[in-house]
Amino acid sequence: MSGAAIKAGRTLAMGQDEAVVGGRQSVEAPFGRALARLGQSRPDIVGLTADLGKYTDILPFRDAFPDRFFNVGMAEQNLVAVAAGLARTGKVPFATTYGVFATRRAYDFVAIALAHSSLNVKIVAGLPGLTTGYGGTHQAIEDLALMRMIPGLTIIDPCDATEIEAATEAIAEHQGPVYMRLLRGSVPVVFEPGYTFEIGKARRLREGRDVGIISTGLMTERALDAADALQKRGISTGVLHVPTIKPFDTETVADFAAGSSHIVTAENHVVVGGLASLVVETLFDAGIAKKVTRIGLPDRYIECGAVPTLQAKYGLTTEAIIARIAALG
Amino acid sequence: MLRNSPPGAADIGALERKATRLRRHMLTMARDQGQGYIGQGLGIADALAALYFHELRYDPHNLNWPDRDRFLLSTGHYSIALWAALAEAGIIPIEELVTYGADNSRLEMSTLDTTPGVEMIGGSLGHGLGQGVGQALGLRLDRSDARVFVELSDGEMQEGSTWEAAMSASHFKLDGLVALIDCNGIQADGPVVLDMEPVAGKWRAFGWETSEIDGNDMKAVVGALTDARQRNGKPKAIVLRTLPGKGVPRIESSEKSHFFRIDVAQWDGIIAEFEKSVGTQP
Numbered sequence: 001m002s003g004a005a006i007k008a009g010r011t012l013a014m015g016q017d018e019a020v021v022g023g024r025q026s027v028e029a030p031f032g033r034a035l036a037r038l039g040q041s042r043p044d045i046v047g048l049t050a051d052l053g054k055y056t057d058i059l060p061f062r063d064a065f066p067d068r069f070f071n072v073g074m075a076e077q078n079l080v081a082v083a084a085g086l087a088r089t090g091k092v093p094f095a096t097t098y099g100v101f102a103t104r105r106a107y108d109f110v111a112i113a114l115a116h117s118s119l120n121v122k123i124v125a126g127l128p129g130l131t132t133g134y135g136g137t138h139q140a141i142e143d144l145a146l147m148r149m150i151p152g153l154t155i156i157d158p159c160d161a162t163e164i165e166a167a168t169e170a171i172a173e174h175q176g177p178v179y180m181r182l183l184r185g186s187v188p189v190v191f192e193p194g195y196t197f198e199i200g201k202a203r204r205l206r207e208g209r210d211v212g213i214i215s216t217g218l219m220t221e222r223a224l225d226a227a228d229a230l231q232k233r234g235i236s237t238g239v240l241h242v243p244t245i246k247p248f249d250t251e252t253v254a255d256f257a258a259g260s261s262h263i264v265t266a267e268n269h270v271v272v273g274g275l276a277s278l279v280v281e282t283l284f285d286a287g288i289a290k291k292v293t294r295i296g297l298p299d300r301y302i303e304c305g306a307v308p309t310l311q312a313k314y315g316l317t318t319e320a321i322i323a324r325i326a327a328l329g
Numbered sequence: 330m331l332r333n334s335p336p337g338a339a340d341i342g343a344l345e346r347k348a349t350r351l352r353r354h355m356l357t358m359a360r361d362q363g364q365g366y367i368g369q370g371l372g373i374a375d376a377l378a379a380l381y382f383h384e385l386r387y388d389p390h391n392l393n394w395p396d397r398d399r400f401l402l403s404t405g406h407y408s409i410a411l412w413a414a415l416a417e418a419g420i421i422p423i424e425e426l427v428t429y430g431a432d433n434s435r436l437e438m439s440t441l442d443t444t445p446g447v448e449m450i451g452g453s454l455g456h457g458l459g460q461g462v463g464q465a466l467g468l469r470l471d472r473s474d475a476r477v478f479v480e481l482s483d484g485e486m487q488e489g490s491t492w493e494a495a496m497s498a499s500h501f502k503l504d505g506l507v508a509l510i511d512c513n514g515i516q517a518d519g520p521v522v523l524d525m526e527p528v529a530g531k532w533r534a535f536g537w538e539t540s541e542i543d544g545n546d547m548k549a550v551v552g553a554l555t556d557a558r559q560r561n562g563k564p565k566a567i568v569l570r571t572l573p574g575k576g577v578p579r580i581e582s583s584e585k586s587h588f589f590r591i592d593v594a595q596w597d598g599i600i601a602e603f604e605k606s607v608g609t610q611p
Contacts, residue, residue, distance in 0.1 A: 046470070070466060070501070075493035078459040082497065085463020088448070089471065090395075093463075109490070112453045113460060117442050 024188040024221075027161035031124060031182055032060035034168035035094055039065050045172060046086055048072065048095040050079040056096035056126045057184045076101040080109035080123070087119040092172060099125035099140025099181065103147060114177045115150045121178075122171050128157065128181035128217065129268030129297065130310055136301035140181075144245050145273025147179045154199060155245040156180040157217035157268075160190035163243060166197035174199055181217060190221045202249040204256060208238035211325050212260025214253060216242045216275050219266040219295070219316065226321035235325065248278050254286035262328050264293045268316060271296040295324055339383050339551040347417065348378035348547065349610050352576050354413035356603055358429040358436075359589065360596035365430065365438070367589045368573035368580055370410035372513045372544070373480070376569055377414040379550045380478060380509075384558075389419040392445055396475045399464055401449050403457020403481040404511070405439035411447070412436045420446040455488025457481050458508060462494050465503040465564075476505040476558075483525050484516030492535065498564040499536030506564040507557050508537070511544065513573045515587045532566035544569025577603050 027033075039045050039061055047061040047069040062069040072079050076097050083093035095102075102110065102125045114121050125140065132138045147155050154176060158164045164187060171178045205220070206227050215223040220241040227237035240256040242249060257263050257279070267275035276294040283290065297314055311317055315324070351374045359365035380400060387397040402411050409429060416423045421436070421444065428434035435444045439452035449460050461479035468475050485491060498506050512528055514521050525531075529541040538560050542549040550569070557565035573587075574580025577599050580589065591599075 046467075068470065072493070072497045073500070075490075075497065077455070077490040078462070078493035078497055081456055081459025081490065081494065082463035082466065084449075085460040085465070086467045087463070088460070089464055089467025091467050091470065108453055109456065109459075112450055113456050116450050 024190065026186040026188050028186055029057035029060060029184070030161040030164040030187050031168055031184070032057035034165040036060040036064040038169060038172050039068070042092065042172060044090060044092045046070070046091045046093050048079055048083055048093055050074055050076050050097045050101065052097050052126065055184065056098075056124065056182060058094070058096045058124075061094070076106040077109050080106045080121070081113050083121040084109070084113040084117075084119050087121050092120050092122070094122045094124055096124045096126065096182070098127045098138060099143040100127070100138055102179070103140060103143045107146065110147070110153070110177075110179070111150050115153045118152055118176050120175055123177075123179045124182050125179060126182045126184050128183070130302055130314060130316060131183070131218070131268070131307060133305050133307050133310060135304040139302050141270050141297050141302060142273065143181070144267075144269050144275070145277070148246055148273065152176060153246060154178040156199070156243055157245055158183065158243050159218060159220040159241060161187040162189055162191040162193065162195050163197055166195065167243065170197055170199050183218060188221060190224065197243065200244045200247045200249055202240055202242040202244070202252040202256070204238070204252075205241050206237065206239040208236040209259065209261065210236040211262045211264060211328065212238040212240065212256055213264045213266055213321070214240045214242060214256065214275070214279055215266040216245065217268045219268050222316070222318040222321055223266050225318040226325065229318070229322050230325055233326070237325065242275065245275065245278065248282065250282045250285070253279060253282050254288060257283055257288055257290065262293065262325070263290050264295060264321075264325060266295040266321060269296055270299055272299050293324060293328065295321060341547050341551065344378050344383055344551065345547045346610055347382045348374045349607050350417055351378055351410065351413040352603065354416060354423070354426055355409050356577070356596070356600050358409055358412065358426050360593060360600065361427055362430040363593065364588070364590035365409050366406045366587070367409060368515065368583070368587060369404065369407050369482075369511070369513060370413070371575045371577060371580065372571035372573045373407060373410050373511050374413075374575065375545050375547050375550055376480070376509055376511070377410055379547065379554060381414045381418045383551060384554045385478070386475065392420065395471070396473050398475050399448050399461070399477045401457045401461050401477065401479045402440055402447070402451045403449075403479055404454065404485060405451025407480070408437060408440045408451070411440060415446045418446070454485045455490035458491055458494035458498070461506055461508070462498050462501065462503060465498070465506040466501060468505065469503070474505070476507060478507045478509060480509045480511060483510065483512040483514065483521055483528060486510070486525050486528070486531070487523055495532065495535040495537065502562055503564045504561050508532070508564065508566045510566060510568050511571055512568055513571045515573050517587055519587070529566070529568045532568070536563060537566040538563040539566045539568065541568040542570065544571035545575050576606060
């Protein structure tokens with residue numbers, strides 16, 4: 001993928017676009033726009049951030065509803081605690097920060113203050129996986145694994161601008177705590193308008209009998225491009241998009257995997273504890289004994305650098321997916 | 330106690346008798362269970378009596394009343410005191426107190442919000458004040474005049490999240506938020522491990538309207554609560570200097586008063602000591 005908007009070879013400054021849009025159309029701040037729209041008909045929705053409003057696309061909501069927006073400063077534990085308190089008064093708080101801070105830093109608060117009481121708070125977390133060149137301090141490469149362990153927490157990893165907007169609406173309707181990964185800034189459009197998102201449902205996007213790619217988050221865009229390229233090489237490649245990590249759509253995943261000769265998982269996350277682990281557990285439970293090729297980040301901290309350079313190095317690009325699948329033989 | 334208007338003049342003697350009743354319940358619970366956080370419970374009894382029987386606006390028959398005042402017990406291990414107060418307030422049956430800490434009881438050794446009248450899960454320390462901030466913001470959005478009282482402890486002030494919450498409360502000018510800081514000088518490893526003084530000075534520096542009183546002097550407690558009600562513009566911190574084990578000299582002087590585990594015969598001795606000290610009080 002070309003990554004036209006981004007100069008390779010340097011670390012990006014805070015707030016610069018980090019999604020590699022390539023040849024696709026894009027939408028600015030799909031989450032913030034969707035939330036501001038929802039706010040019109042939902043006076044119970046409130047917005048929160050911990051000094052990262054500018055960088056988590058929530059400012060359209062703040063500008064529309066300044067009285068229903070609270071910036072608690074650099075204090076992620078308090079961000080979650082305050083959101084919990086607001087939820088107890090009947091509000092539906094959307095709290096934004098970076099994934100690393102919502103998870104590693106505020107974990108006890110998400111687990112005990114929110115999830116233990118099933119409070120109706122939505123945590124929207126920027127910089128998921130390897131989408132920033134800021135290094136290990138800012139790359140939420142293990143957030144899905146961490147959050148999966150919290151009972152009752154719904155976890156969403158959307159693919160594109162269309163799905164972010166649809167998921168924002170869906171989680172606002174959903175009763176209970178949610179962790180949603182956020183692609184921010186200029187976000188590519190992969191799915192046509194009219195694409196429907198349903199919490200807990202996986203979507204078959206391509207059918208193929210040779211290889212079945214099971215993907216989540218931004219990796220689905222790349223899986224689709226890879227499947228097109230592989231098809232031209234005579235490798236029939238299916239794609240199953242799994243935007244909900246919890247609850248996991250085990251039935252559809254097992255069904256999809258059963259119809260593929262090779263199974264490949266693709267995630268913007270370490271291959272420990274995230275999508276790959278979920279798929280393997282699902283196949284084992286379903287009695288499907290097949291090898292699974294896991295595409296994702298290695299079990300190590302990632303260095304600083306330009307996002308396209310790092311994503312290429314760690315195999316998150318379309319080219320890398322093609323190469324891995326072509327090598328399956 | 331359903332109150333639709335601010336509390337009137339307090340009957341200090343009646344509140345002191347309520348505190349005695351709370352202490353009696355606690356001692357019985359601790360004896361039956363053989364253990365408990367009785368030191369803290371006895372220490373906070375006066376503040377809880379003042380809150381539940383004078384200051385708080387609530388309806389025991391309509392616990393989800395949106396305009397109720399909230400009381401958040403951040404130190405969940407003080408549950409023994411909260412159960413006593415909720416029972417006296419008519420929110421849970423007094424007969425249920427015997428189940429404290431027993432298998433399948435809803436009166437846990439540390440609070441869960443599944444028990445009627447409990448507004449948060451306490452016990453993972455440093456959680457209460459931030460949740461109080463959120464509730465106060467939510468009530469303000471609803472234009473409710475209900476207030477939020479958060480109990481926390483001196484040891485708990487060591488949790489950094491306390492100060493995150495303290496900053497945000499003054500930033501948002503939450504004058505309906507009252508922090509009750511139980512300074513009893515003990516924590517899990519013994520006497521307060523890190524020096525937290527000056528406690529009142531810290532809250533004042535964080536922008537809170539702060540008072541400091543003898544937390545076992547009912548008149549002082551009621552006075553501080555009344556004063557907090559009358560001031561506007563800032564969140565309020567009431568620093569309560571309490572004596573762990575207050576009312577039972579044998580516990581007051583014990584180094585183990587953070588968590589007390591003794592045999593039944595000794596409990597009976599303690600209860601006899603307590604009853605002797607309160608004399609003929611009901």
